[in-house]
Amino acid sequence: MARKLKRTGPLDGAAPRALANELRLDPDERELVAGLQRLGVTDEQVREAAEHGRLEEAVFAGSLDPERERRTVSPAEIEAEGGLSVQEIQASMQAFGLAMPPADEPCFTPEEAAAFRELGRLENIWPPEVQREVSRVYGQALGRIAQTEFHVFHSRVEPFLEEITSSPLETLTALRQAFGLLLPLADPLLLGVHRRKLEQEMTQAAVWEVESEADGLLPGAVEVSLLFLDLRHFTSYANRYGDATAIEIVDHLGSTVARNLGDTGRRVKQLGDGYLLAYPDPRAAIDATLAIAGEMRRKDWPKMHAGLHHGHAVFRDGDYYGRAVNLAARLQGIADSNQLLATAGVAEAVPDRPWEPVGERNLLGFDQPIAVFALSLS
Secondary structure, three states: OOOOOOOOOOOOOHHHHHHHHHHOOOHHHHHHHHHHHHOOOOHHHHHHHHHOOOHHHHHOOOOOOHHHHHOOEOHHHHHHOOOOOHHHHHHHHHHHOOOOOOOOOOOEOHHHHHHHHHHHHOOOOOOHHHHHHHHHHHHHHHHHHHHHHHHHHHHHHHHHHHHHOOOHHHHHHHHHHHHHHHHHHHHHHHHHHHHHHHHHHHHHHHHHHHHHHOOOOOOOEEEEEEEEEEEOOHHHHHHHHOHHHHHHHHHHHHHHHHHHOOOOOEEEEEEOOEEEEEEOOHHHHHHHHHHHHHHHOOOOOOOEEEEEEEEEEEEEOOEEEOHHHHHHHHHHHHOOOOEEEEEHHHHHHOOOOOOEEEEEEOOOOOOOOEEEEEEEOO
C-alpha cells in the first residue's frame, strides 16, 4: 500500500471524490487524488498507480517524458515507407521487453521511425533475427538501468525533498520537476556511453586479431598484471534482496578497493559490480586482492572471485587491450567464490603463496589449453 500522507486540503469537487470512492481509498489517499488531479494526472493514470500500491507515483505518469507527445508514427506507416514490417517491429518491441504496439497506433517518434525504416533497408547485413537478439540485450540492460536509476532517486532524493517541502503534494511536485530536469540528460549520456563501449569492443577485437598475426609486440604494448574481480552471483543476489542492499554492497566494494588499491595499483574501470585493476607486478595485485576480499567477507553478502594474468597488453586512452586482458577476464569468469585464478607465470612469480594447480583449462577464444592455478581468498 502507499505510504500514509498528510492532508493537503479538501477534495476539489465531486470528480476526485467519485474516483476515490471507486478505488476504495482511505482518507489520506483521497486527499492525494485531488492533488494529483490538480497536477493534471488523468483518472486512468491514478487507477494504474493505485493498482500497483503506489498511488503517489501517479504524479510521474504521462508528464515525465516529453517524447510521448512526439510519438506520432505508427508501425504501419513505417512499413509503408520501406521499413521493417509491422510484425518485425512488434517482435522487436517485444524483445525490448515492451508492449507490442498495434499496427495503426502512433507510438514512435520521427527519429525512432527513421531507425526502423533504415533497419528495413539493411536487412541483408542486419537481419531481423539478429536485431531481435540485440534488442533483448538492450531491453534487459536498460530495464535494469531504469529500475536502479529510479530506486536511487526515490530512496535518496525524495527524503531530502521531504525535508525542504511543506506537504506530500509539494514533495511530489518537486520530485516530478526534478525528474523532468534529469530525464533529458539521459539520452546524450547513454548514447555517448554506448558508442564508447562499442569502440572498446571493436578496438579489443582489432588488437586481438593483429596480435595473432604479429611476430613481436604491438606499438603501445606494456608489461602489466591485470586483475579482474567482482562479486559472484551478484545479479541473483540483487534480485533476491533488492536494489537498496545491492547498491550498499557495490558502494562498499568501491570504497574497499580504493582503500586497498596499494601504492602501485590503478583502477582502470568499474564493470558493474566489479573492477579491472592494473599493477606493475603480480605480488602487488595478489596482496590487494586478499585485502579487498577480507574486507568484503560478510556472512550474507555475495562472495568475491578474481582472475589475474601478467603479460603484455596494448595501453590506449587509459584502458588495456589484447589477449592478456581477455585471459584475465576468462579466468575471473570461471573462478569459484572466494577464489583467485591465475596463470602459471603469476604463480611462479609469487611462489610463497599456497597455490593449488587446477590443471589446464580450455578458455573461450584461446586455441591452446591454459595452465591455471588457484589461490583461496577465504
